[in-house]
Amino acid sequence: MVRLIIQRILSSAITLALLTVFVFFAVELLPGDTCTAYLGRDAKGDRLEICRENMGLNDPALKRFATWASGALVGDFGVSPYRNKPVSEIVGWRMRNTIVLALSASLFGIPLAIFFGIIAGIRRDKPVDMVLSSTSILAMTVPEFVSATLLILVFSISLGWTSGVVTAPADAPIGVLLGSTILPTVALALVFAAHILRMVRSSVIDVMESEYVAMARLKGLPFRWILLRHVLPNSLLPAINVIGLTVAWLLGGVVVIESVFNFPGLGRLSVDAVADRDLPLTQCIVLILATGYIVTNLLTDLASLLLNPRLRTFRG
Amino acid sequence: MTASTAPLTRRRRMFPAWFRDVLSRPSGAIGLAIIVVHLAIALLAPMVVPYDFAAQDSKAMFADPSAQHWLGGDHLGRDVLTRTLMGGREAILVSTMATGVAVLWGGLFGIFLAFAGRFVDEASMRMVDALLAIPWILFVMLFVAGLGTGMGVLIPILGISYGLSIVRIVRAAALDVVTRDFILAARARGERRSVVIVHEMLPNVLDTLAVQAAMTWSWMLLGFSSLSFLGFGATPPTPDWGLMIADARSAMMVSPWPVLAPMIALSSLIIGINLLSDGLAKALGVDRMKKSAV
Numbered sequence: 001m002v003r004l005i006i007q008r009i010l011s012s013a014i015t016l017a018l019l020t021v022f023v024f025f026a027v028e029l030l031p032g033d034t035c036t037a038y039l040g041r042d043a044k045g046d047r048l049e050i051c052r053e054n055m056g057l058n059d060p061a062l063k064r065f066a067t068w069a070s071g072a073l074v075g076d077f078g079v080s081p082y083r084n085k086p087v088s089e090i091v092g093w094r095m096r097n098t099i100v101l102a103l104s105a106s107l108f109g110i111p112l113a114i115f116f117g118i119i120a121g122i123r124r125d126k127p128v129d130m131v132l133s134s135t136s137i138l139a140m141t142v143p144e145f146v147s148a149t150l151l152i153l154v155f156s157i158s159l160g161w162t163s164g165v166v167t168a169p170a171d172a173p174i175g176v177l178l179g180s181t182i183l184p185t186v187a188l189a190l191v192f193a194a195h196i197l198r199m200v201r202s203s204v205i206d207v208m209e210s211e212y213v214a215m216a217r218l219k220g221l222p223f224r225w226i227l228l229r230h231v232l233p234n235s236l237l238p239a240i241n242v243i244g245l246t247v248a249w250l251l252g253g254v255v256v257i258e259s260v261f262n263f264p265g266l267g268r269l270s271v272d273a274v275a276d277r278d279l280p281l282t283q284c285i286v287l288i289l290a291t292g293y294i295v296t297n298l299l300t301d302l303a304s305l306l307l308n309p310r311l312r313t314f315r316g
Numbered sequence: 317m318t319a320s321t322a323p324l325t326r327r328r329r330m331f332p333a334w335f336r337d338v339l340s341r342p343s344g345a346i347g348l349a350i351i352v353v354h355l356a357i358a359l360l361a362p363m364v365v366p367y368d369f370a371a372q373d374s375k376a377m378f379a380d381p382s383a384q385h386w387l388g389g390d391h392l393g394r395d396v397l398t399r400t401l402m403g404g405r406e407a408i409l410v411s412t413m414a415t416g417v418a419v420l421w422g423g424l425f426g427i428f429l430a431f432a433g434r435f436v437d438e439a440s441m442r443m444v445d446a447l448l449a450i451p452w453i454l455f456v457m458l459f460v461a462g463l464g465t466g467m468g469v470l471i472p473i474l475g476i477s478y479g480l481s482i483v484r485i486v487r488a489a490a491l492d493v494v495t496r497d498f499i500l501a502a503r504a505r506g507e508r509r510s511v512v513i514v515h516e517m518l519p520n521v522l523d524t525l526a527v528q529a530a531m532t533w534s535w536m537l538l539g540f541s542s543l544s545f546l547g548f549g550a551t552p553p554t555p556d557w558g559l560m561i562a563d564a565r566s567a568m569m570v571s572p573w574p575v576l577a578p579m580i581a582l583s584s585l586i587i588g589i590n591l592l593s594d595g596l597a598k599a600l601g602v603d604r605m606k607k608s609a610v
Contacts, residue, residue: 014442015445015446015449016446018446019449019450022443022447026458026459026462027462030459031463137590138587141534141590142587143538143586144542145562146561146582149565153572153575157568249451251451252453255451255453255457256545259545259546271547273461274461274548275547275548277461279462282457283458286455286457289450289451290450294449297449
């Protein structure tokens with residue numbers, strides 16, 4: 001058990017290390033560097049030299065990687081040439097806002113998805129299932145920016161229930177921020193809840209077809225008893241891993257959704273950073289979001305290891 | 317003798333069996349129909365559209381649908397119908413070519429890894445896993461930040477990015493094949509590795525690859541449109557659905573048509589491709605979501 005846990009943690013650490021190498025050297029291998037991106041592609045002469053000197057770009061690549069990676073470990077991502085501020089300072093509040101958005105979308109979307117997934121699973125091929133399944137497919141296929149814009153059109157413009165764009169600044173107190181986070185939360189939850197719903201559904205169907213459920217039914221146990229004792233524990237355990245994986249959609253979706261709603265988080269910041277060709281800032285955001293993905297997956301892995309005794313003996 | 321001639325002469329069919337199977341399923345037939353309509357519009361649009369896609373007519377600004385402008389005009393007074401009909405051309409071109417890149421490198425590299433095994437396989441899969449931890453949109457944006465945008469950048473980068481998950485899936489499918497006897501036989505015959513990969517391995521993972529290709533196509537279209545929406549895909553004044561939605565969004569309360577028309581066009585094509593890949597998956601027996609109701 002302990003060995004397995006250590007194994008998972010080590011493997012995540014290796015993934016993270018590889019990721020850091022990639023994020024640094026991908027930019028390194030591209031033509032140009034931070035300074036040519038900042039000053040324009042055909043910049044030359046003194047300005048370019050001064051900029052390179054200031055950014056330390058004249059050092060060998062490995063040395064710069066060491067500086068960058070060790071800085072990243074303690075949260076220091078260097079200075080953004082475009083914004084002339086430390087990257088960590090620019091990122092700080094926005095990271096909190098994105099975490100708030102992601103958490104509220106998870107808290108809203110995951111229980112809802114599990115609930116409807118179970119209903120669709122036990123009412124398989126009935127009208128309820130048809131409606132739920134096709135709705136979830138629709139939510140998965142329609143692009144996030146389309147569904148988000150539709151939400152604004154319906155709930156903000158037509159019905160006037162809530163404001164369509166977030167006007168709160170990045171450092172607004174959480175209470176203020178949450179007030180205008182409703183639509184972004186729903187838009188974000190929609191896509192990844194659909195994935196979880198489908199997984200839970202097929203997992204419930206698998207368990208419903210199992211012999212021990214058939215046995216329980218033949219014994220004449222009441223249905224809610226079967227559901228609570230047999231179906232739910234056995235079908236929700238595999239869903240935990242899926243929830244971890246859908247976080248990838250969540251984190252990618254953040255970029256688009258935040259832009260649609262003008263939400264002051266990391267996703268919209270990344271769009272601004274790319275538009276300004278601010279490489280240090282872009283690298284930092286990519287690393288943060290990818291780390292978020294790896295850590296969530298590690299946590300869900302460990303959670304399912306803890307909750308599901310059958311996994312513990314696997315190769316252990 | 318009045319013997320029937322049927323059993324002996326096999327009727328020549330126009331389409332192979334798997335294709336007829338796809339068409340016989342509602343999802344496959346509807347999906348294919350939607351795609352064909354979209355492709356036809358994309359090809360024929362420049363010849364049939366009523367207006368120049370960039371022509372601005374101040375009288376048509378925010379115009380409601382009318383006899384002159386069936387879907388009204390946008391914030392610059394351009395004809396929405398014209399721009400919607402033309403709006404899929406670049407998206408379809410880029411997403412199709414990028415899908416080609418993804419399938420080609422993902423498929424071949426996946427098979428190669430299953431074949432190579434051991435250290436190469438282990439190390440490469442570690443790297444693929446690490447790269448898959450980056451949400452695709454940030455993966456692409458990291459390169460756009462360094463290289464700028466444009467088809468020459470987006471096609472290879474989108475292809476590489478979406479090919480990563482194809483590597484995983486094809487490798488898994490190929491691992492099943494690689495231990496079979498006919499592969500052993502081919503190797504024992506002394507066939508070159510490239511010959512075994514192309515002639516023995518590839519045909520056996522082709523079904524998986526085809527389904528993945530169809531799904532990748534729809535993700536790619538979604539991906540390119542999202543990039544356009546964010547300002548990193550098509551460049552103005554190119555009519556492009558993602559870009560049109562982004563442009564017309566701020567005036568949604570005045571006139572919803574410039575937003576709704578490209579939305580419907582884009583969503584219908586993505587849904588069409590998804591339906592087709594669903595039909596394909598069922599016809600080829602590589603169902604991605606078993607027991608699905610729809």
